[in-house]
Amino acid sequence: MTGLRDLFIARGTIMRSEPGGMRMRAIAISCPALRWTPGQQIHMHVGGRGGPQRTYSIWQYDGSALELRVFDHGGDGPGVRWARTIREGAEVEFSRPVGDFVTSSAAFHLFVGEETAQVAFGPMLRALPPNSSVHGVLEIGEPDDRLPLTSALNWQYRYGATAASSATLVDAVRHLDLPDGPGVAYVAGEARTVQAIRGHLVRERRWPRRAVRTKPFWTPGKTGLE
Numbered sequence: 001m002t003g004l005r006d007l008f009i010a011r012g013t014i015m016r017s018e019p020g021g022m023r024m025r026a027i028a029i030s031c032p033a034l035r036w037t038p039g040q041q042i043h044m045h046v047g048g049r050g051g052p053q054r055t056y057s058i059w060q061y062d063g064s065a066l067e068l069r070v071f072d073h074g075g076d077g078p079g080v081r082w083a084r085t086i087r088e089g090a091e092v093e094f095s096r097p098v099g100d101f102v103t104s105s106a107a108f109h110l111f112v113g114e115e116t117a118q119v120a121f122g123p124m125l126r127a128l129p130p131n132s133s134v135h136g137v138l139e140i141g142e143p144d145d146r147l148p149l150t151s152a153l154n155w156q157y158r159y160g161a162t163a164a165s166s167a168t169l170v171d172a173v174r175h176l177d178l179p180d181g182p183g184v185a186y187v188a189g190e191a192r193t194v195q196a197i198r199g200h201l202v203r204e205r206r207w208p209r210r211a212v213r214t215k216p217f218w219t220p221g222k223t224g225l226e
């Protein structure tokens with residue numbers, strides 16, 4: 001994560017850290033005014049100064065406090081440890097919001113991802129103009145892992161199967177009835193699934209590459225993707 005140190009400009013205080021669903025932690029942080037576009041994320045210093053950072057999408061920001069939703073994947077990485085143990089009143093350091101995984105104007109919008117992706121999708125969906133044409137599939141572990149999204153997307157559940165290289169999510173996208181003509185796709189979550197969905201859209205549906213925005217959030221065996 002070279003260069004991240006330069007981005008660490010924001011300090012905040014934990015206002016709340018509580019369950020936000022079966023395996024989600026809802027974390028609210030008071031912070032200074034930030035420029036944020038829905039879909040952007042922050043790099044959080046989860047291991048104290050000089051320790052590891054992890055990247056989190058901002059679920060909500062009202063000008064003085066931001067909210068994260070951290071998925072507990074059941075392992076022992078520094079990110080989930082931080083989310084499980086951080087308490088009200090703790091001081092945290094994080095980067096300004098960054099990233100170009102944001103919506104743009106399009107005839108229709110396609111959202112595809114898993115538990116972690118729904119955190120970025122929440123504010124992206126809320127920011128779309130009213131009456132936007134929205135399609136998508138969210139594949140998550142259990143119904144109780146679901147976050148409230150404003151659009152009627154298709155939900156499916158893995159019930160214990162891995163989110164990595166998810167053929168069932170690719171298949172669900174393959175069976176979506178989408179409008180003709182160009183849309184924009186936003187695909188996030190496990191890296192190999194993201195790649196497979198992009199492959200389907202570009203090779204099978206003949207979407208232009210630039211119409212498929214991807215953001216890998218994690219993958220087995222790797223730590224701290226940006």
Ligand SMILES: Cc1cc2nc3c(=O)[nH]c(=O)nc-3n(C[C@H](O)[C@H](O)[C@H](O)COP(=O)(O)OP(=O)(O)OC[C@H]3O[C@@H](n4cnc5c(N)ncnc54)[C@H](O)[C@@H]3O)c2cc1C
Nearest residue numbers: 055057070071077078079080119220221222223224225226
């Ligand atoms: C742009 C971006 C935005 C992100 N936004 C969010 C967000 O809003 N909410 C959120 O919860 N996470 C988000 N992430 C993922 C987050 O940065 C961490 O990777 C995650 O919290 C795990 O961190 P860790 O230190 O516990 O595990 P790591 O040390 O990073 O990973 C260790 C291992 O844990 C396993 N693992 C990691 N994540 C998962 C998972 N989701 N499911 C199953 N196994 C997993 C993998 O095998 C991985 O190799 C985002 C990542 C990126 C790049």
